[in-house]
Amino acid sequence: MAIEIALSEVADGVFELRLPIPFEDGLVNVFVFTDGDEADLLDCGMNSDESVDAIYKALEQLGARRLRRLAVTHIHPDHYGAAGTLAGEGRADLYMHRLEVPLVHPRYVELEHLVEQVRHYLLINGVPGDEAEIISNSQRALSQVVKPAEPAVQLDGAEFIDMGRHSLHVEWTPGHSPGHICLYEEGTGLLFAGDHILPELSPNIGLHPQSTPDPLHDYLQGLERMVDRKPKLVLPAHGRPFADVTARVDALVSHHHRRLDQIQEIVGRDKKTAWQVALELWGPRDNLYEKRLALQEGLAHLQALAVDGRLRKSVTPELVCWQQS
Numbered sequence: 001m002a003i004e005i006a007l008s009e010v011a012d013g014v015f016e017l018r019l020p021i022p023f024e025d026g027l028v029n030v031f032v033f034t035d036g037d038e039a040d041l042l043d044c045g046m047n048s049d050e051s052v053d054a055i056y057k058a059l060e061q062l063g064a065r066r067l068r069r070l071a072v073t074h075i076h077p078d079h080y081g082a083a084g085t086l087a088g089e090g091r092a093d094l095y096m097h098r099l100e101v102p103l104v105h106p107r108y109v110e111l112e113h114l115v116e117q118v119r120h121y122l123l124i125n126g127v128p129g130d131e132a133e134i135i136s137n138s139q140r141a142l143s144q145v146v147k148p149a150e151p152a153v154q155l156d157g158a159e160f161i162d163m164g165r166h167s168l169h170v171e172w173t174p175g176h177s178p179g180h181i182c183l184y185e186e187g188t189g190l191l192f193a194g195d196h197i198l199p200e201l202s203p204n205i206g207l208h209p210q211s212t213p214d215p216l217h218d219y220l221q222g223l224e225r226m227v228d229r230k231p232k233l234v235l236p237a238h239g240r241p242f243a244d245v246t247a248r249v250d251a252l253v254s255h256h257h258r259r260l261d262q263i264q265e266i267v268g269r270d271k272k273t274a275w276q277v278a279l280e281l282w283g284p285r286d287n288l289y290e291k292r293l294a295l296q297e298g299l300a301h302l303q304a305l306a307v308d309g310r311l312r313k314s315v316t317p318e319l320v321c322w323q324q325s
């Protein structure tokens with residue numbers, strides 16, 4: 001079967017390749033940077049035959065015989081999944097932020113500990129036992145589309161890395177994932193935004209066992225920093241490139257501010273769990289994945305409200321509760 005690939009040049013020697021995401025109807029955009037007969041890649045899609053073949057095909061079409069570097073914005077399956085196929089001994093060098101590194105093993109290799117950790121996290125946040133069991137086990141499926149690789153370079157943020165013939169600045173933008181990075185080129189104003197700034201969706205910002213402790217504040221601060229860079233063109237990992245970063249960031253920030261107000265109001269005087277808040281806010285959901293995302297997203301907002309002193313968070317070994325302060 002001939003593989004049709006969606007490849008387009010978005011800047012001099014920079015090509016956007018749109019890859020399918022198995023089990024979902026969306027696409028993930030990865031970027032190929034060419035340099036003679038070598039190439040570098042930003043993000044790599046899931047580890048499925050269809051997706052990996054599309055990458056090889058694109059490299060061939062661009063005259064690249066060797067993949068030199070693979071940089072990943074974060075370790076979610078659609079960005080990092082094929083890392084182990086493309087990078088490692090004798091293959092490309094993998095570059096990733098160091099806060100992503102410790103997340104890989106528990107998430108994709110040794111799942112038992114994380115499954116138990118997530119089950120406990122769901123229970124203390126008010127999720128009924130049977131649902132907590134199912135939701136915590138649902139993450140096992142992800143390890144099938146991810147083949148991990150060891151990083152050759154662990155980034156702190158603020159480095160310059162060469163991608164193709166471009167020198168890009170690493171922008172550490174935690175929130176969606178603890179070690180999420182964007183890549184920015186000052187001369188051209190190109191911002192490779194990963195999942196940090198998407199044109200249509202508000203990226204999921206969740207508090208969970210693998211997140212930073214206050215991911216919403218982290219995320220909002222990262223948005224401000226990216227606006228300050230004044231990028232001319234934002235190249236997101238999902239959706240089409242866009243120019244007006246200020247308008248998009250304004251919309252994302254006001255969305256979160258509205259949601260913070262809404263959640264503060266829902267919490268009220270009586271103690272509530274995050275699960276009760278999520279159910280009131282989003283209503284009952286059938287899809288387990290959506291339920292978990294709703295809980296995590298609700299928790300990120302609750303935590304930000306507690307950090308700002310707008311809510312009171314109380315904890316015991318059995319339960320985490322929230323109420324008006």
Ligand SMILES: [Zn+2]
Pocket residue numbers: 074076176195
């Ligand atoms: Zn992601």
